[in-house]
Amino acid sequence: MIYDPAPLAIFIFLGFVFGTVGLSFYLGRKAKSSEGYFAAHGQIPWAVNGVAFAGDYLSAASFLGICGMIAAYGYDGFLYSIGFLAGWIVALFVIAEPMKRLGKFTFADALDAKFNSRGIKGAAGISTLVVSIFYLIPQMVGAGSLIQPLLGLPHWVGVVTVGVVVIMIVVTAGMVSTTWVQFLKGSLLVIFSTVLVVMLLQKGLTTDTSSFETIGPLSEQDLKQSTIAGRKVIPPTGGWLSTEGKTQEFIRFVPEDGRAGYDIFHIDDIPGSDEKLLRQAQSVTGSGASKLIDGAPNGRETGERELQPIGHLSKLPGGETSTGPLGPISFFTTIGDSEVILWGSTTITNPEGPKTTIYYQKPTSGERVLRPGEHPKFAGIRGESFGDKLNFLSLMLALFCGTASLPHILIRYYTVKDGSAARKSTIVGIATIGFFYVLTLYLGLGAMTSGALDLTDTNMSAPLLANSIRPWLFAVISAIAFTTVLGTVSGLILASSGAVAHDLLIGVMGIKLSGEAQVKVAKLAAIIVGGIAIILGVLFKELNVGYLVGWAFSVAASANLPALVMLLFWKKTTKEGIIASVLVGMISSLGWILLSRDTFKSVYGLDPDNAIAPFSQPGIITIPLAFITLIVVSLYYRSRDMGAQEASA
């Protein structure tokens, strides 16, 4: 799709950016000390901190990724919403109060509260950096994706803009400004998402049978003619020829109106009949500036073509064409009784030249988009493979355990005055985040039926849904989505800078620094981490936004949670056990991910069948492994120390 930069969107976007940076400079005077910079003096009101939790947590993956996944495949994306929210139960009931009681500035502080060990500080500091950087990359990629439609600027400009703005936010006032930016973003995100859902329900659902052509029914014989329904067929050549044993899937026609390229149609079976239907498809050949859409250069000038927006209902219950306003329940029941057009894709290899990806319509019963198992990643739960089921269980376990292990979330517990305030702020966080996740199912399904989706970028589903309702709402939602990235990236860079300055330089290397010098080093670390995030955001621009967040959750849950939980609930835990658990959890989960099918396919571009890890999500193996490691190592060192004490006695 080709996006037109909207002046209103640019104005609102710039307002957000200057507003947040201005707020940071205003608050900067309060953050000269280490307590101020890392923990906002522990003086943030619990209600503000609770909403800031939402601002910190509801990242690009939640807003853009989940809504996009629901828009493309239905209910499956909502499984992430459920898992992400469930993780807060672990945070509230198990972690919140002890974190506040034990720690001061960083995650390592809490883990090391009992032992004062350089090894623990080092392991926890490295784990914080690894998790935060994995989490940073998709945020930066998401920022780049947003800036293209919003301002009409290249991807890298978005990445650099976010990087520079966030570095300014973090460097000027640390946790104080980060908290208020996150509070602002959390509030706006929930308020305007609610506005969008209310307007969506008011608008109701409509069918669309005119955006894409349908030809037929046709017999097998009709399909062999050189002219079909008065349109001239382009004889298949090269990769368009059907291979042996495979029936022909697509037909290309010479355009009727003298346009460039071709009109492409998918040959569809009609259930219970030998006849076929031709449904209009869309194709993309190559990439970048030389990209062809349906065989013509990408553009809007004469002789060019552009991808058409997608996402519509082909049938409503009772043959209606429009429902009028719907309620929060009838929205789902109506979709369940309708027929939705989803889009599949397949690739054709051309002997000469780049590959062609063809996107084709898949009429799908509404019931199917309201149940789990449509997305390729979740389709395994409907199959027979036990490995696929384990993969699903592993993902849901990582989501459950990951939230309470994310360093940038955990350090937010230091910004309130006591354990009671930590508890209350988590409850506010759960209410805010839970409410937003309920909205994601409406937003995703609304986008699925909005007729405004970008075929090649599902991450833009929520902003494009807004655009289909009111253009000003698109401007606001896009600017909020951008602020979403700002809020989360600020928290991540702050956590990383604390890990470098407080844990690694002071805790491990033993460099003595005053409070102010610590802040200066942390600010320098923030600039360096921000710079690295910018570079990685540009390098990994093709990667799926939700993909790396899943990695971050798995690594965090494996490296951090077992050590934290055992420290709190098992008196025999030793410092050696904690160090071993963090390192084994981190290395095993990271190693598993790097050797998995998903990484082979999406990152290395290799045959996934050659992957070494039997399934992609490591949590179900690596989380218990980290627990076992801690128990075995702790017991070993305790018995060794006791033996040494007896010998010396």
Add this chain to the structure above:
Amino acid sequence: MNTSESPSPQRRFNTRLGLFLFLVYLALYSGFVLINAFAADKMEIIVLAGLNLAIVYGFGLIAFALVLALIYGLLCQKDPAEDIATEEAAAVPGDSK
């Protein structure tokens, strides 16, 4: 930080309450995940107001998390050690520059 001191009865109560509520939610979450993994077809069954089990159970898990959080917030007891720590912190102004 000293974690070896014996916790107050209020803190012990809060910890036990937290663990109990955690186990209740864990059981419900596990039920949801296991049905999805091993009996995904059951998620299509219409159970309430025309909505299928997937939507009702999914929304239910989100709503129940908030209900349990509110119960926890209401039942938790104030830890006296926390008051002392807060007072001590207030009595020593400034920070470690």
